[in-house]
Amino acid sequence: xxxxxxxxxxxxxxxxxxxxxxxxxxxxxxxxxxxxxxxxxxxxxxxxxxxxxxxxxxxxxxxxxxxxxxxxxxxxxxxx
Amino acid sequence: xxxxxxxxxxxxxxxxxxxxxxxxxxxxxxxxxxxxxxxxxxxxxxxxxxxxxxxxxxxxxxxxxxxxxxxxxxxxxxxxxxxxxxxxxxxxxxxxxxxxxxxxxxxxxxxxxxxxxxxxxxxxxxxxxxxxxxxxxxxxxxxxxxxxxxxxxxxxxxxxxxxxxxxxxxxxxxxxxxxxxxxxxxxxxxxxxxxxxxxxxxxxxxxxxxxxxxxxxxxxxxxxxxxxxxxxxxx
Numbered sequence: 001x002x003x004x005x006x007x008x009x010x011x012x013x014x015x016x017x018x019x020x021x022x023x024x025x026x027x028x029x030x031x032x033x034x035x036x037x038x039x040x041x042x043x044x045x046x047x048x049x050x051x052x053x054x055x056x057x058x059x060x061x062x063x064x065x066x067x068x069x070x071x072x073x074x075x076x077x078x079x080x
Numbered sequence: 081x082x083x084x085x086x087x088x089x090x091x092x093x094x095x096x097x098x099x100x101x102x103x104x105x106x107x108x109x110x111x112x113x114x115x116x117x118x119x120x121x122x123x124x125x126x127x128x129x130x131x132x133x134x135x136x137x138x139x140x141x142x143x144x145x146x147x148x149x150x151x152x153x154x155x156x157x158x159x160x161x162x163x164x165x166x167x168x169x170x171x172x173x174x175x176x177x178x179x180x181x182x183x184x185x186x187x188x189x190x191x192x193x194x195x196x197x198x199x200x201x202x203x204x205x206x207x208x209x210x211x212x213x214x215x216x217x218x219x220x221x222x223x224x225x226x227x228x229x230x231x232x233x234x235x236x237x238x239x240x241x242x243x244x245x246x247x248x249x250x251x252x253x254x255x256x257x258x259x260x261x262x263x264x265x266x267x268x269x270x271x272x273x274x275x276x277x278x279x280x281x282x283x284x285x286x287x288x289x290x291x292x293x294x295x296x297x298x299x300x301x302x303x304x305x306x307x308x309x310x311x312x313x314x315x
Contacts, residue, residue, distance in 0.1 A: 070305030073114040077253035077301065079161045079245030080196070 002035050005043060005065040010055045015055055016048070089279040091149055097288045098142040104291045107133035107298055120307045123196050131198070133189030137182045144178025176221060183227045184217035190234040201240050228271040236266040259290070263290035 014018045021031045021073075035055065038044040043067050043071035045053045057065070086094050112128025116120070191213060195206070213230070217271040220227035239261050263286050270283035 007188055022226055067307045068118065069115070070301055071118055073253065073301045073304055074111055075119075075121070075124065076249065077257055077297070078127060079195075079242065079249065079254065080121065080127065 001038060002065065002068050004034060004038065005057060005061055006069070008044070009062060009065050013057050013062070017053055017055055020055055027028060086145075086280060087123040087294060090277075090281050094284055095142055095145050095149070097284050097291075098138050098145070100288060101291045102135050102138040102142065104295045104298075105131050105138060108294070111298065111301075126192055126196050130189045130192035133185045133192065135189075137185035137189065140178050140185065142290075144175055144182070148175060180217055183220050184214060187213045187227070187230055187234065188218060190231060191239065194234055194241065196238045221258065224274075225272050228268050228274075232265055232268040232272070235261055235268060239265060253297060253301065255298070257294060260290045260293040260297065263287075263293065 003024050004020060004026075017031070017035075017050060024031070026034065035044065037050065038061070039046060041060075042058055043064055045056050045058055046061075047056050093216050109128045110132040112124050112131060116125045116128060186230065188210060192207060216226055216230045220230075239258055242254055242258050245251075246258060266288040267283040267290065270286065274280040274283060
């Protein structure tokens with residue numbers, strides 16, 4: 001799930017559902033399940049502009065992603 | 081008997097170095113706790129406790145030295161020889177306990193950090209080794225080099241652990257970590273000869289550099305977390 005947040009952050013905070021699915025290497029079923037969870041926890045929000053359905057990372061999602069990346073790097077530094 | 085080997089002109093600087101060391105160590109503890117709340121990995125928690133113990137050891141030295149350097153005023157204010165003598169005795173015990181806690185907590189913290197990769201083996205063995213550390217800390221009151229030698233051995237073992245991590249993962253951060261711990265080990269080796277004033281100051285200065293490197297490492301990790309690939313590489 002963190003990969004989804006990270007990919008969206010790298011794309012400037014918003015991404016198409018299909019692009020996210022492709023970049024995170026997920027099946028449609030996995031994607032739906034993770035996305036529902038992330039939206040439920042207010043880390044992602046779904047936005048529509050015209051015919052385009054975009055997935056946007058929320059402020060909470062951004063903060064979580066930053067924190068998670070820092071912690072992962074901290075762990076890797078110590079080989080934990 | 082000489083309690084500290086700090087030359088007079090360096091008296092406040094060593095407290096300042098202690099404060100910097102305490103702050104950096106406490107920062108590592110906070111980071112480890114933050115990690116633990118997110119992933120519940122026990123190894124991270126043990127790492128945090130290790131850093132906290134060393135930080136508390138530093139705090140113990142800072143407080144002891146502050147009183148050691150500034151206690152003459154208290155004694156003069158009382159003015160009666162008998163009371164002064166009693167206070168000096170109390171202060172002696174205070175120094176003894178203060179420096180004992182510094183040695184015991186620092187060695188225990190280093191031992192915990194060293195033990196983390198083999199945490200599954202932790203059991204009665206851990207309590208026995210804690211007891212040995214207690215004995216070393218106790219004996220080091222008269223044989224100061226006993227403490228520095230034990231700290232040096234533990235640091236070399238920790239460096240060996242991180243060198244294995246570096247060989248496997250090839251992460252720059254681990255390289256920085258090895259550099260910082262190597263400097264700490266060098267400072268402990270120099271402390272073995274700290275009866276010579278200039279070597280004591282050299283060891284303290286090297287210790288300060290190693291904590292500055294550790295601080296820079298934390299800043300690097302925090303900055304990298306905020307980066308995305310558009311800004312630069314994360315790893």
